[in-house]
Amino acid sequence: MTAFIEGLPKAELHVHLEGTLEPEHIFELASRNKIELEYKTPQDVIDAYDFHDLPSFLKIYYAAMGVLHTEQDFYELTYHYFERAAKDNVVYVEPFFDPQGHTSRGVDFDTIINGIHRAQEDARKNLGIESNLIMCFLRDMSAESAAEHLQMSLPFKDWIIGVGLDSDEKDNPPTKFQQVFADARQAGYKLTMHCDVNQKDILGHIRECIDIIKVDRIDHGINALEDEALCADIVKHDLGLTVCPVSNRFVVQSLTSNEIRTMLEKNMKVTINSDDPGYFRAYLTDNFIALTEEGHFSEQELTQLARNAFDAAWLDDADKAHYQQRINDYISG
Numbered sequence: 001m002t003a004f005i006e007g008l009p010k011a012e013l014h015v016h017l018e019g020t021l022e023p024e025h026i027f028e029l030a031s032r033n034k035i036e037l038e039y040k041t042p043q044d045v046i047d048a049y050d051f052h053d054l055p056s057f058l059k060i061y062y063a064a065m066g067v068l069h070t071e072q073d074f075y076e077l078t079y080h081y082f083e084r085a086a087k088d089n090v091v092y093v094e095p096f097f098d099p100q101g102h103t104s105r106g107v108d109f110d111t112i113i114n115g116i117h118r119a120q121e122d123a124r125k126n127l128g129i130e131s132n133l134i135m136c137f138l139r140d141m142s143a144e145s146a147a148e149h150l151q152m153s154l155p156f157k158d159w160i161i162g163v164g165l166d167s168d169e170k171d172n173p174p175t176k177f178q179q180v181f182a183d184a185r186q187a188g189y190k191l192t193m194h195c196d197v198n199q200k201d202i203l204g205h206i207r208e209c210i211d212i213i214k215v216d217r218i219d220h221g222i223n224a225l226e227d228e229a230l231c232a233d234i235v236k237h238d239l240g241l242t243v244c245p246v247s248n249r250f251v252v253q254s255l256t257s258n259e260i261r262t263m264l265e266k267n268m269k270v271t272i273n274s275d276d277p278g279y280f281r282a283y284l285t286d287n288f289i290a291l292t293e294e295g296h297f298s299e300q301e302l303t304q305l306a307r308n309a310f311d312a313a314w315l316d317d318a319d320k321a322h323y324q325q326r327i328n329d330y331i332s333g
């Protein structure tokens with residue numbers, strides 16, 4: 001089964017580029033940018049990872065991204081992720097980036113996006129991985145800040161396919177960003193939002209995403225299973241759900257394999273993703289393998305999960321057909 005998973009052509013729709021920062025790279029960047037770390041070795045950094053909920057993760061995540069300063073830093077962050085993803089037979093990615101995590105430290109928007117974009121171009125040329133970038137707003141910052149960053153992004157509109165919403169969800173509902181997301185839609189962006197696992201008011205957040213924001217996709221969204229009407233509307237609107245099994249395990253002590261199987265049975269377009277693989281120590285293939293160990297998924301179920309990701313991707317029909325054919329070739333080859 002491991003070999004089957006490794007070879008399967010995959011798409012990844014929920015990976016935070018800043019969440020791919022590897023401890024060795026944290027050290028390299030800290031040294032280059034003359035930043036003092038409170039850890040002696042990369043292993044010390046890993047040993048300090050103690051995530052049990054979203055805030056405990058975010059604290060470490062924002063502290064560590066402080067080593068990213070130059071365009072080259074953002075290039076390397078992004079290109080290293082693509083190199084790792086290529087080993088997992090990931091052929092298409094819609095990665096997130098968090099500009100406010102950097103502009104708030106004095107890094108220019110142009111510096112961030114130029115580095116990321118150059119890595120995307122090189123990954124296309126050298127690794128055969130296509131990608132389309134998603135800009136996330138930090139929901140624990142103000143709607144005004146999000147609106148400012150939307151404006152900053154417009155000169156780079158051709159390099160960004162959509163906007164998302166991440167960071168601390170508690171008391172930061174989708175409607176806080178209703179106007180920004182309406183403006184983003186107007187600018188031609190696709191829309192997605194995190195509805196993280198087991199958050200306060202989570203069913204209300206999922207409902208707002210569907211009815212008010214009118215998202216094109218939902219990130220996580222596992223809790224929708226608690227409400228039949230939400231499940232029905234997710235199917236009706238054909239909304240992809242980007243579930244992250246290993247990430248979930250830090251919060252719910254399970255890879256949510258039962259929930260993922262239930263979603264498949266309900267015809268919900270559930271996909272498998274790595275979220276923050278540098279921190280959770282599991283890239284995409286690792287997520288598929290761990291999930292299969294817990295839930296004993298069949299080749300047919302795993303193939304459906306991989307197909308769902310290409311289907312839920314923000315690609316045109318011809319591109320989707322091309323990727324589905326690659327899966328057909330793999331299955332029949």
Ligand code: HPA
Nearest residue numbers: 016166167194196275276
């Ligand atoms: N949830 C919310 N914010 C995040 C995440 C996540 O999984 N990863 C990085 N920022």
Ligand code: ZN
Nearest residue numbers: 016166194275
């Ligand atoms: Zn996420």
